[in-house]
Amino acid sequence: MKDINVLVIDDDVDICGLLQRFLERNGMKVETTFSGNSGVKLLERKKFDVVLTDFRLPDLSGIELIKRLKATRVSSEIIVVTGYSDVRKAIESIRVGAFEYVTKPIQPDEILEIIKAAFDKSESRSSTADLPTTETKVPQVKPKKSSKTYLTPNSAYAKDLDTNISMVAPTDFSVIILGETGTGKEVAAKSIHERSKRSNKPFVAVDCGALPKELSGSELFGHIKGAFTGAISDKTGSFEAANGGTLFLDEIGNLSYDNQIKLLRVLQERKIRKIGGTKEIEVDVRVIAATNEDLEECIHKEDGFREDLYFRLNEFKIKLLPLRNRKSDIHSFANFFLEEANETLGKEIKGFSDKVEEKFEKYYWYGNLRELRNVVRRSALLTTGEFIELDALPQEIVHPSQLGYFEDVAEVSDEITDLKSITEDAERKAIESVLVKTNYNKTRTAEILKIDRKTLYNKMASYGIDV
Incomplete structure (x- = not known):
């Protein structure tokens, strides 16, 4: 294995020094910097395989740093270091493009294992990319593992889920998978692919939430040399890379309205046209989309999700419970x-x-x-x-929070007859309880519930909580 080039970003000089010495003793090449902006500038000048960054920096949050790096098309894999109080934010960082997160205190064996895994992913991408490192990378075909990568527990829900996957897998139906972050949407998509007649063809996964808006069209459909500033060679898009196989579009709700129109046209005509090109390329791709949003609700918003695209994708729906x-x-x-x-x-x-x-x-x-x-x-x-x-x-x-998000079902209203209602009733009670305890301070309430203020306001409106 060649040397792993690591950039450590942390405003604590001592932490930077300790990590640098430890990683160099384990055969890596390490540089350090003490702010998010300086890290971005350094990454624009020099290639690093892995970036190890603290979540809380003096100038940028971990989320902001990841978005900046993705927007500037930095190819490094990003590992976020966080305290346990920030775990939900760290999970969000994975959604926007981080490779993994580790929690403090850092365990030596754990951090070495994660850095090497991130390096392997970076190497795999670099070895098959058809563009220089300054270009957006072609989504990589993820090889099917020989060992089982998913599990079907014995619960009635898990068996029903497995049955649904088995039924839809042999077809060419487009599928929408709904579920919160971390519920296994990509695992479910892989399971559908591996049980389908396309299993020996590529499985290409694209996180629409991590794509820079101005480059998402190029990522999906490809471009030709000179199509725009920075397009220094032809690029193969996700549809072409997945030809014959399955294209998994995660966080589909983040696609721009223009790209939704293009996606609908591809699904209907089974042809793509690269950005800047005139030639139409036929593609045979099964699309599986995933989201943690309510797309039906997004349809009714201005510049929201297109209704015709939703119905085109929604030939079969799978909902993953938290x-x-x-x-x-x-x-x-x-x-x-x-x-x-x-x-x-x-x-x-x-x-x-x-x-x-x-x-x-x-x-x-x-x-x-x-x-x-x-x-x-x-x-x-x-x-x-x-x-x-x-x-x-x-x-x-x-020592979890004492808020009691899900109280004993016996205490819930007798009028509730389904799981969704039980969940909503418990969530409403939790919000009302914390509002009382904080003297109706909504900022503090959102902090205790570990949600942002916008989410709190939306839930209050949904549950009719009027303060």
Whole structure:
């Protein structure tokens, strides 16, 4: 393996020094800088395989830094370092393009493992890209792994989900997958692809939320040399790269209105035209779209989601429940992730203590399966015995908020008869309770509930909470 070039961004000089010495002792080339803006400038001049950045910088947040780097087409993989109080924001950073996040205190084995995984991804992309590193990269075909990458627990919901995937997979139906961040939308899409007649063809995943708006058309449909400033050679777009296989469009709601029109035309005519080009190229691609938004609601907003595109994509719909609504599946997923961690870390941990399993069932799981996987992996790293105990868990799980998001169902109104109503009733009660405790300070309420003010206002309006 060649040297891994790492850029560390942290305003704490001591942390930068410690990380630089540790990573250099492990054969890496490391440079450090102390602000987000200086990091952006350095990355514009020099190529790094991996960027390791603190989430809280004096001039930019982790989210802002990632968006800046994506907008300037930096090809480095980004790892965000965060405290447990910022886990939800760290999960958001993955949504906008980060490779992974790690929590403080940093564990040596964990950070080495993640940096090497990020480097492998960066190398894979660079070796197959058809443009210089200053260009937006062609979405990479993700090879099908020989080992099973998904799990079907024994709950009725999980079995129904697996049945739906099995039914739609052999068809050419377009599919919309709905679910919160971290619920496994891409895993479900891969499962559909792997059970389809296209399984030996490419699976190309594109995160529409991480695409710079001005380059999303080029990313999807490609461009020819000279089509715009910076187009120094022809580019193969996602549709052409996925020809014969499956194109997974994550966070489809982030596509601009113009690109929605182009996407609809491609779905109807099965032809693409590169930006700046005149030749039409026939493509045979199955599209699976995913979103954490309510697209039907977005249809009615100005410059929202096109209704005709929604119905064209919505030939089959799959809804993934958040992990907090799948309590009976948590144990199965935790054991699956533990097997994965044992293999990666070379350990033989047998399972979880009863107290740990109890904490897992009570926790809210803001980041869903992705958060559970990260917690299990980190806990396995810290465990020296046969079972994972409470002292290996993050404090936010051992001592969760006392808000009681999901109270005992017996306390919920008798008029409620379905899971959605139970969830909404519990959420409404939590918001009202915190508003009272904060003397109706909406900023403080949003902080305690770990949502932004806009989301709080929307939920208050939805539930008819009038302050």
